[in-house]
Amino acid sequence: MNWKININSDMGEGYGRWQLGPDEELISLVPTVNIACGFHAGDPRIMHRVTAAAVVAGADIGAHVALPDLRGFGRRPLAIAPEDLRDDVLYQLGALDAFVRAEGGVLRHVKPHGSLYAMCGRDEDYARALLEAVAGYNKDLVVIVGQGWPQRLAAEYGLTVVYEGYIDLEYQPDGYPRVESAKLPYDPDDVVRRAIGIVKARSAKALDGSELEILTPTLCLHGDMPNVLEVAHRVRERLAEEEVEIVGLAAALESWDPAFTGAD
Numbered sequence: 001m002n003w004k005i006n007i008n009s010d011m012g013e014g015y016g017r018w019q020l021g022p023d024e025e026l027i028s029l030v031p032t033v034n035i036a037c038g039f040h041a042g043d044p045r046i047m048h049r050v051t052a053a054a055v056v057a058g059a060d061i062g063a064h065v066a067l068p069d070l071r072g073f074g075r076r077p078l079a080i081a082p083e084d085l086r087d088d089v090l091y092q093l094g095a096l097d098a099f100v101r102a103e104g105g106v107l108r109h110v111k112p113h114g115s116l117y118a119m120c121g122r123d124e125d126y127a128r129a130l131l132e133a134v135a136g137y138n139k140d141l142v143v144i145v146g147q148g149w150p151q152r153l154a155a156e157y158g159l160t161v162v163y164e165g166y167i168d169l170e171y172q173p174d175g176y177p178r179v180e181s182a183k184l185p186y187d188p189d190d191v192v193r194r195a196i197g198i199v200k201a202r203s204a205k206a207l208d209g210s211e212l213e214i215l216t217p218t219l220c221l222h223g224d225m226p227n228v229l230e231v232a233h234r235v236r237e238r239l240a241e242e243e244v245e246i247v248g249l250a251a252a253l254e255s256w257d258p259a260f261t262g263a264d
Contacts, residue, residue, distance in 0.1 A: 003244040005199050006218035006252035007235070008032040008144065008164065010064050010113065012050040013041035013073075013224055021223035024053050029232040030221060031248045032060040034111045034144075037092035040066035040074025048099045055105040060249045062109035062144070065092040065130075067116050074114035075179050082129040085116075089133035093141075109142040109249060110134050111164075118176050121146025121163075124153075131157040142249060144218060147175055162256065165198040165219040167191045168231065171206040178207065185226040188234035195219055195235055199244050217252035 011027070012035040013020040020041065027033060033054050036042030054061050066074035068088060080088075089110075097107045112120055112130065120126045127149035134141050135157040143150060143161045154161035168186045169177035198204055198214045206212055221232060239246060 004247050004255045006032055006249045007221055008218050009221045009223045010034045011223045012036040012046050014046050023050050026223055027053050027057045034062045034064035036064045037096045039068050040113050051099040052103050055103040060108045061100055061105055062111050063093050063096045064111055064113050065089045066113035077115040082125040086129040086133045093137045111144040117146045121148035124149045165214055165216045167194040167219050168222055168225055171204050173206045173208050173210055175212055183222050183224040188231045191231050192238040217256035
């Protein structure tokens with residue numbers, strides 16, 4: 001069987017003089033990047049630098065939108081009005097797209113960060129706020145977000161919505177990742193085993209030992225993981241040995257089964 005999978009990675013998550021992850025080195029190892037838009041991390045200079053590197057590398061570029069929470073790195077749930085969330089997402093899309101256009105690239109997708117990811121999956125009002133912002137801006141943008149409401153509502157907004165496989169985070173029994181306040185290093189071989197299981201067996205084990213059915217076109221590799229470069233190299237090597245081709249998001253979507261939504 002011709003196995004194909006996309007790998008996406010969150011980048012540009014520094015601020016000012018601080019750089020959190022090895023963005024430029026990692027861009028060469030993953031085909032799809034999600035760039036922080038200033039709300040949980042990132043600033044105009046970082047957004048421009050990482051965008052320029054991604055355009056040169058030919059990577060898919062997406063907006064990594066977040067709650068307005070620099071201090072908590074967007075990993076704290078916040079009570080926010082849905083209309084405020086809609087406008088915050090729209091603001092971040094426009095900000096990143098300015099740099100993408102200036103560098104001659106094209107914005108391809110949107111992925112919420114941290115707590116917003118789960119909030120949009122579990123809450124209909126937040127899901128609608130996210131999808132309304134994206135649909136109002138550009139319906140060609142793919143939305144990568146936690147399973148649940150966004151998939152149920154995708155057709156209503158005319159959007160392609162998918163969720164991703166977590167290979168460097170633990171699964172909770174409800175299918176969402178266990179959020180880490182600070183990203184921990186993971187054993188490269190454990191990450192590889194999870195990746196192969198999701199691609200070939202379409203399943204992953206949760207913290208309580210239950211098996212979860214996973215069907216996704218893309219795997220997430222977090223750019224702020226301390227040993228992310230080692231892990232990325234190992235994942236690429238082992239997937240190649242397993243005859244799994246790492247492809248861009250569009251190519252992965254072509255082999256993805258949209259009938260499976262992951263919704264309850």
